[in-house]
Amino acid sequence: MSTAEPTRRRGFGRRGAAPDGPRATFRQLLPFILEHRPVLVWVAVLSILGALAGLAQPLLVGRVITVVEAGETLGWIVWALVALVVVNGIITGYQHYLLQRTGEGIVLSSRKRLVARILNLPIVEFDTRRTGDLVSRVGSDTTMLRAVLTQGLVEAVGGTVTFVGALIAMLIIDPVLLGLTVLVIAVAITVVTVLSGRVREASHAAQTKVGDVAAAVERGIGAVRTIRAAGATEREIAAIDEESTGAWRMGVQVARISALIVPVAGIALQVSFLVVLGVGGYRVASGAIEVADLVTFILFLFMMVMPLGLFFGAITSVNQALGALGRIQEILELPNESDADREIAPEAVLVGPANAGVQPEAPALVFDDVRFAYRGGDDAGDDGAERPAGVLRGVSFEVPRGKRVALVGPSGAGKSTILQLVERFYDPESGQIRLGGLDIKRLDRGELRAQIGYVEQDAPVLAGTIAENLRLASPDATDEECRAVLGAVNLGAVVDRDPAGIDAQVGEDGIMLSGGERQRLAIARALLAAPPILLLDESTSSLDGVNERLMREAIDAVAEDRTLLVIAHRLSTVVDSDAIIVLENGAVAGVGTHAELLGTTPLYRELAEHQLLAGPVA
Template sequence: MSTPVRARRGRRTPDDGPRASFRQLLPFLFEHKRVLVVVAVLSVIGAGTTLAQPLLVGQVIELVQNGETLGALVWAIVALVIVSSVISGYQHYLLQRTGTAVVYSSRRKLIARILHLPISEFDARRTGDLVSRVGTDTTLLYAVLTQGLADSVGNALIFVGAIIAMAIIDPVLLLLIVVVIGVSIAGVSVLSGRIRKATTTQQEKVGELASSVERAVGSIRTVRASGATEREESSISATAGEAYGIGVRIAKVSALVVPIAGVALQVSLLVVLGVGGYRVADGAITIASLVTFVMFLFFLVGPLGSFFGAITSVNQALGALGRIQEVIDLPVESQDDAAIAARVTADAASAPTDSDAAIEFRDVHFAYPENVVAARRKAETEALAALETAHLATAAIDLPAGDPDAPHALDGEVLRGVSFTVPRGARVALVGPSGAGKSTTLSLIERFYDPTAGAILLDGTDVRALDRAELRSRLGYVEQDAPTLAGTIAENLRLASPEASDSDIERVLHAVNLGDVLDRNPLGVDAPVGEAGVMLSGGERQRLAIARALLAAPPILLLDESTSSLDGLNEQRMRDAIDAVAAGRTLIVIAHRLSTVVDSDLIVVLENGRVIGQGTHSELVESTPLYRDLARHQLLV
């Protein structure tokens, strides 16, 4: 049994990661523009109440110095403080709620995009990384609204108002303050870029960590049985340590940003008290003016601190948004379908069609997209490097999930001029060695990929001219390692047939010899199957997948190694069940066990992406050496 080895990713510089601009963040904010307008209005009112306070305090000091009564000034100051506090609290609530809404809307967009991506993107990416973008990356957008960006209008007004008031009171003192603040702003600008880069790298490491954990947990039995638990723990912990190290770097940079506002305030205060005290003694300004100036100084530095905090949070959010936007900008599966359909319809206008053919392959060529090829090359290279590092003799290479034919054809076409016809109502088998292109043919029929040349016809129509939903509604597809979804038996079967009744579900379960699964649990069709179907045997999971396809009752069934997990008895029962439901349907079956397909109406033999023989079992034994060798090896001749 092989030992899973984590595929280590190569190091990337922070500049290699996806980065977003502030302009790309605006659409997420503008979805909540009404609330943000309310926040902005409250910010203006709050700024007015804040700026009025030093002016009233200055008047109070002057009245006290002159021995005059204060009158209603004290109550006016109290009222301003109360109004300012109420506005601040309500703003906080609106911003928290809106920040949560931004995260929610970004997750909806990301989920919608991910679920509609071309299959090639899933073959080229790691699942855990996509999951991390939905969870961790979107959460960072929350900080944009909750840490000072949305109330920037009020802070800007307070900042500008304080500058104007301080200029009126004493331009000399203001000039000194501007010098101190200018230096602090320059320092923050330098550090903020480093925060964004480091955040992007950290989120990539978090995505890699999620992928590693998902892979290890998903194969925990293999890991335990291989005695690889400690190695997996060490490998995953190393990734977590890398994310931690980057997080520490971000914390160090942020630790330099945060105190800058405090240092600016302290230096500014010392300058004001020192120089201002001298100017009071010199008679240039009054004590009341100095006190008012100091209060405006605090109001000046407060928004400045919020601004510095906003820079930090926005740069962190932009680093995460770059990863989010990278997925959102990817084309969806059906994006170019209209143009493709128009082109193939025009090309097919003069081409003859076989009215008796359910499916026809016409000189089909196919090569995997470069992103899939690059991902698989990288995974193989990293796995080999991991083997050398760990000094292990064997390992299970952690390739991206995808077509099993792909690893054998990284440097060329998987299919090379494949042509064959599947008569309507017939049973056709595809056989051949691993990597011959058998599974790829089913992927092309389902339009997980499109041919790079040639055409595939369904009932005489090029599949690229059909709506994908319509096409797939006419096909029942059971992949080689068909997944069992966490949930109940009924939830698994209703995936393709949401309106199916319990009696329909029970019928197809008995048809595929799963009646005993219903009998052993009092919950019947509502019995849980466990995570990834762990409460079912391998053969039961395979039969459950076939039952799911049968429940939808499509006219064409595509079965990829559908009996690979069955013992001899259940294999025969499964063949009997398929025989029963195959009446009036077209079947395309991929099988390594020739015993399951010897009675097919047509057998197509594939090797290295080419059709090297077609016919019945007896015909192929006579005409095709490869098939004859396969049959002899399986004691069928």
């Protein structure tokens, strides 16, 4: 496999972070909120009712003062005031519950959308993005959206009613005191407006740093055995500490800016209170207003500034959420594989056993002058100019139906790339790949892959049980079918050694299995699906002689009436092939049988003599 290919490039070295995404706008945030419109309407109604209940309290307090000064009995006024306080408390508690629940709903829906998009992204996106950063977007960034509801945005609806109601009442009581109060509040609003944009930028940068930390931790955990064997544990800890410190610095920057916003409402309240108390006391002494009016005005002042605090908090939380949403939107706006298909062929032909478009007499698979280069590589041309690294350079060959064709060649020749192009993990830059006579670019990817069983070079095994791994491509397979295919690949002993049988856990990345067992399990998964075409990428490279023989027997048993395209380094796997394709530097160096290639292709003979191909050479 080429050293330029993604499975090689996902090596131990660090990859740079993906570029920062665009800043999100409030309009992009609205769809997440409006998904819960019915609940939010009810919350808004409760907020308004709570505001009205709160606005009535200063009026009743003023009435209490007036009644006491007149020497009259309070009567119903006290009970009405108590009732308003209790009702306001009940409304506030229930509203808080609805907001928290709805906030969790926003996190859930955003995670569902993000996960669905990530798992449908073109494979090339995973070559340039770090796994930990993507996980961070699903976990940390989506959580930030909760704050939009739980930290004041919807409550600001009721706060607006309270603010406006208090403003009107204060205007009626004393326009002079109101003018002084509005002047103080206007200064506070100006300060918050200036700082809010900086909060969004700092929050986006902070979330990006959190993604860097997650990527560094994921890298360290994923390669923990290699790191310890290399004595690099302390260096990895230091590298993660460095990323964590960077995230801490950005978090402190957000906290620093927020610290300038949070006390603004309190300062505005204190300054307004002192101004109103001083000027209001003078106006009471001069007879311009009554004591009851001053007390009522001060109560309304407190009621007006409290929603102002909610409003400032909402600005901060919304800007932090928009910083995180920018990273979420970056992924949501990426085209998925289906989008790419629609651009290539708006009316794709679906491949199926009875599809009239498939030509029965056509070869199962054809490569016609296919050229392909992985993104990011470079190769100097004859003129000295840097050009994309050409992994495949004009490759052409045919795979007849029901035949076994082997791909051989030195490392970097492009063997694994060919299989990935057949699976449409990537599309060629030029040339054509045909399945049953049809250009695979015009085939639905899902239907195409249903025709193909693919066993990758590193035979990945998913965390879970043996049965879950087997049923990945065959969800309806019975336990008996699972056991039969495990026996066919000589994994019966693995099932028998655990009381759970096929429900035995395999561990993270199949760590509880040996390398050969993981490879055989991956092959069993492909065999269980029984597709008409099998792609095997060095599928016996981790097997000893006995298991290799059993594996070849299992493959031979299922190969009848199926087409096999096999990458192998062992002569025992190659010699029985109907045809062998020799690749060198991304081009076809020879095609023929084992005997023919020994006489016509020097590279093949050299591989047979010196590489992992073992056995007698004619």
